[in-house]
Structure formats: structure tokens, C-alpha cells
Amino acid sequence: MTGTQDISNSLQEAIVALQSGIPGQARAILESLIEQGVDNAAVWGVLALASRDQGDMKNAIAAADRSLAHEPRNPRAIVVKGDAYFKAGDRQAAAAFYRDALNYIPTQAQLAPDMAADVQRARERMESLAGDFTRHLNDTVGDLIDNAKGDTARMQQAVDMLLGTRRIYYPEPKQIHFPGLSLQEFAETAHFDWVPAVEAAFEDILSEAQALQREHTEFDAYLKSSGSRPAYDLHGLKDNQDWGAFYLWYNGEPITENQARCPKP
Template identity: 40%
Template sequence: MANTEQSPRDRLEAADRALAADPRDPRALIAKGDALSDLGDGRAAASFYNSALRAAGDGKGLEPGVIADLRRAQAALQAQARRFERHLAERLAGAGFNATTSSDRFALSLDLMAGRKRMYQQEPRFYLFPGLPQVQFQPRETLPWLAAVEAAAGDIRAELNALLAEPDLFRPYVEPRADRPNRDGMGMASNADWSALFLWKDGEEQPAIARRCPCTMEALAEVPLCRVPGRTPSILFSKLTAGARIPPHHGLINTRLICHLPLIVPPGSRFRVGNDARAWKEGQAWAFDDTIEHEAANDSSEERTILIFDVWKPELTEEERALVSAMFQAIDGYGAGGAAWGV
């Protein structure tokens, strides 16, 4: 605890002497934070409290008195953070900021600064195209074709219902490959809880199913599907059984967006990309970057089924799209057996 018999200035000098001998001494760091706080400099005090907590690590081997001081410092940090957030909110409100209607990116920056959210980055497992925006869900205004796909949701669902009457058509979304090592750290391989029925798979039409879905294919005719022969696009109906979960994971390449058109979505089925968690709503589509950590859950008592397809990111030029496609064709032309993937 701080020695209140000394003035804050005297305690500050004493703390500085102790820190000159050991810059990582948690008690000296807290003492300096206490002195600065008493001098009215809460922000500087918080930096020393933070340093004390980092220096203490897991606290093993520290004396009980030091542990008590660390807990007090942590409480002081939390109180300082609340005061700072209130101050910032008042000033920004005066500048016209509204968390509901103002810039989403600026609102996220405040959440990141305050520690309310963490920064999720693109982490493709295979290929990174540099310079693309770090965006979790793609803004609708950048996808002018999305509304037309939504308008066809009723017809697409009718085609889906006919296919659902033949449940054996659906196969586990993740199936082993004989020509590659099959690692399954998430328990999804051959798991029928997450199943799929493909109209296009790995860049090739599946004619037996596609011809049964003319409305679906017509709705996607003007969509900028990500076309890489032997790899993309994939167009599929994805089914998640009641109570099933798809664990957090990352996609392979950051040059495309994955699109969902919800068709059968009981309450309790939800999806998260990075910090943004949403509930599917029938007929309301979205597109997201699957190289940012994402997961899905169906906590309802019914099956959830959506249409999934992949498109080029709108920030890529036509030249860049052609070059990415040519690059993967060159990769697949090097020896036998391409590294195909789905969505």
C-alpha cells in the first residue's frame, strides 16, 4: 500500500529510485502509479499499473502483500478505463458520433482501443493476396447483385425442398481424400452433422443436381463467381443438423468472399465472423471473408439449410482475377493431383 505519510512528490521520487535499481519491480511500479494518481495524472498512473501487472506474470512466488497491491492496481485500472470511456463518449457525442448510425469502422476502432473487442485478421491457410481490406462481412453496397439473389429465394427454396425429399443425396461436407494426408483436428471429417449437396464443386458443374435447380442457376447467372478451373466456384446447399456446431476455422485464400443465402433457418441458428455474430434470416443474404476466423452453430431443434457460393472480392481488378486464376492453374499443372478445396 502507498505510504500516505509522505507527500505524493516524495513517494514519486522513492518509486523512481526503486525502479532505477529494478525497472520490473511490481511494488515499485504500483507505488509510482499511486503517486501519479494522487498528483492527478490518472492516465500516467494506469500505464504503471499495467506495467506492474505484466511484470508480475502469473503471480507465482510473490508475497501476499504484493498480490494484494496487484489486485488493487487492477481495480484502479478498471475504474480508470470506465472514467476514460465516459469522457470519450461525452466528447465524441458532442462531435456528432452515434454508435448506431456513424461509421462502423470508427466504432470498431473505439471497441478495439477499449479492449471490448479483439482484432481479427485475414489468416488464409494457403494463399494471401496483399493489400485487401480486413473486412469481416462485406458491405452490401459493394455487392450490387445481392438483392437479385435474395429476390429468387422463394424459387430456390422450392428447388431445395424437392432435393431434401431425397436425403441420401447429401454427403458430409468434409470428406477424406485418398491422395492427401487427412488431418481432422475439428472432428468434421465424414461428419454428417454438416452435409452438402453440390450444384458446382471445385470449379466443375454437377449436372445431375444443377439441372434440377434452374432457378438457382439463373439467380447466380449475373453473380461474379470466383472462377479458377479445378478449384472454384462451388455452389451448394449446406445442411447443419439440430444441435450441431462448426468449430472456429479459417479458409484457404483471401481473394474471394463466401456468400450465404439462408433458406431454412430456425431460431437459434447463428454465425460468427471475427467479432461480428449474426443470426441467419430466411431470404437475407450476406458475404464474408472466410480467411477471418468464423464458426457456425445450430442450437435449434430443427435442421438449418442455406445456399453457399463463392465470388471474387470486388476490390480485385479483372487483371488480378485472371492472374490469380492462371497462377492456380499453373500450380495444378505441376505434377498430378491438384489441391482442390471447397467453401
């Protein structure tokens, strides 16, 4: 097997040839190293680039896979796979590999010119492919949603999630988790018959709150410290008068003096 320094020198020669626009020469050097038993992420990665630049996408994918076996987060090898699938017309696969590669590159990373060009091309193609997919989905599903009978909110939400324009908000109970309940991101107000009455009373609630402020009423801290529990306060809210509450009920018991100051039902 070739010595470490010889391997390094040959790899550098291949990189120079590749950057000089001679991918065939780079490929010959790299394949010679591989025949001598060299097997590492760098050699396979540069071979993937050389094969891609020659238009040999089958070999480019094979070499990229060998490089990724050594270094799974090698963005250039991932970009090569995106380029290969893009040329083959598999737009979804290309977009997936481009997106994956970009996720592994820090936003402010200083990149070599040739790598920067690869990254920029990947970003532009991914944006173009995403736009194409958005138009395709809107064209094929949009009319279906527009013409469907009944509530189509869930269908629209599904489309939005496919397009990455909407996230799912899962319940995150802090005290009690009750298994088996259906996933409800946000409760529909129509499911609660008391909501209209509360909404209709908004002006009364507002006027009573403003009256309390005019009277310089002190609100209790919303979160109060208690020696019976550990004090976890990551946001500085415990005993904080800037985050207060005027309780009409507390722990299930009426606060009669406070209720008397807010008499409207």
C-alpha cells in the same frame, strides 16, 4: 559485502517493518543493504513499496525501475509505478501500469494479504480510470460522430477500438496471400450487385434444402480426404458426414443431377 544469510535476514526484517506499518524503518534497513552493495530485485522492490508508503513517489519510481531491471515482470514494482503516477495525476500512465501488472498475475493465484490488497486496489483503480476515459471519449467524440454528415461507422469503430470493446479481424489467407491489398475486415454487401438477388431468394433456397432433407438425401462430406495432399484435420471434419454439403457446383463444374433437384433460379 554482507553475507547471503545476513542479507536474507535484513530483508525479512524490512518486510516485517513494512507490513507493520513502519515504512521508515523498512527503508532504513534496505538503504543500508544497498550501501553495502546489495543489488537485486527483492531489495529494490521492497524499497519501492516502503518509499511509496512514505509518500516519496520519486524514490518509489526510481526503486521500482531498479527492481524491474532485474525482474521485468515483477507485478508489485509495476503497481508501485501505477500508484506513483496515479498520485501525480497522470491517469493514463497509472492505468497502463495497473493493466500491465494485472496481466502478470494468474487469475487464481494465491497472494499474500498485502499483495492481494495492492492487486485489488490496482484493479479497482484501473476500472475506475477506464470508466472515466470512456465517459471522456464519449463526451468529446460522441457529439462529433452524432452530428457528422455521411457515414461515421469507421469513426465509431476507432472509438470502440480505443475503448477495447472491439477487436480488429485481420485477413488470414490459408492458401494464397496477395500482397498490397487493402485491409478489409468484412466486405460490404453493397459492393456486390448479386447479393440482393441471393438474399431475395432465401425462402426458395430454404424450401429446396428442406425438401432434400425430407427425401433423406445424403450430403457429401464437406471436406474429403485426398491421397494427393497431406491430411491435416485438427477438428475432425474430413470425411465427416455430420458436416456435409449438397453441391450444385464442384471445382467449377456443374453437378447437373443436383441442380435438377433445386430448379429455382
